Amino acid sequence: MYYILLILQAFIMNWYISKIVFGIHVENHQSQQFDEQLRLIQADSTEEAFLKARMIGLGEEDSFINDKNAQIKWEFINVAELIPIKKLEDGVEVYSRIHEMEEGTSYVNFIHQRAISLRLNARPLF
Secondary structure: OHHHHHHHHHHHOOEEEEEEEEEEOOOOOOOOOOEEEEEEEEEHHHHHHHHHHHHHHHHEEEEEEEEOEEEEEEEEEEEEEEEEEOOOOOOOOOOOOOOOOOOOHHHHHHHHHHHHHHHHHHOOOO
16 A cells, blocks of 8 residues: 555656756865756655755765865755656656857767767676
């Protein structure tokens, strides 16, 4: 009975993709780094999804010393995007971003190289 309730809940609640952004601060390092994470959120409303995404971000802030004895600080910036997913099924679009650039050939080549790498890494090693 418990499993049936979980399955029903998955169909009743809404799903969202959230973009959670972290700032990565490295001691004595001039350039700034940012980590953009896409996270799947299940919630009753957009407001609840936003709050859940914020809680994830705040919960994953961290500070530590790396192998070069420099302090690293992961600081939650905020939730940058919250996109509702209309339906969960095979092949449904969950995220889209348009790139515009002067020279597209290098981007197309980069995408082909990434695809080759993904395909090679997915093959069984026997």
